Amino acid sequence: MSEDTCNATKNDGEPCEYPAKYDDGKCGHHTECDTGAANPEGRPSKLSYERQEKIAQAIEAGKSMTIAARKAGVSRNAVYSWISKGEDQEEGEYAEFHDRIMRARGEGEDFYLSLALEMAKENGDHRFIASLMKQRYPDSWGETDTGVDADTVKLEVSERVSSTWQTE
Helix, strand or coil, X not given: CCCCEXXXXXXCCCECXXXXXXXXXXXXXXXXXXCCCXXXXXXXXXXXXXXXXXXXXXXXXXXXXXXXXXXXXXXXXXXXXXXXXXXXXXXXXXXXXXXXXXXXXHHHHHHHHHHHHHHHHHHCCCHHHHHHHHHHCXXXXXXXXXXXXXXXXXXXXXXXXXXXXXXX
8 A cells, every 4th residue: 555545444344545636645435524524425526615706706797607607617517506505505515605696696687787777778779688688587587578579660761772672
């Protein structure tokens, strides 16, 4: 046995020969987590405080979950898995992450709402942002009428264009 192997006793009584990759001198199967119990997932979570903040700040800025995950160097599925674990916990790192993402989504929604109001004032047309809000935040914007399906539409065409149309 060498010092660069885990050497923890396996279920069969033999010493583990996997490389010791963690601070406690163990492999991913035998390393200890914060509670002192063996880590059932085999390695520590990638969900650090810095990563949580990077993801949350991207969401606050109106970025999608996919972009936020990429910016933090993890997959979107990992982020959704952490959020799901947080829904099941009352306290702990995943519960804190879940709560932080919920607040970030509120900030992101507010970001788009402010943008929609600003564009509506400047251009007199809010439909694009309203439809974006419906897609991104269906819980609060799903029933919003964007005016896209209006019964009547006024279309102004230049005389040069209308002169090319065939008349009966």
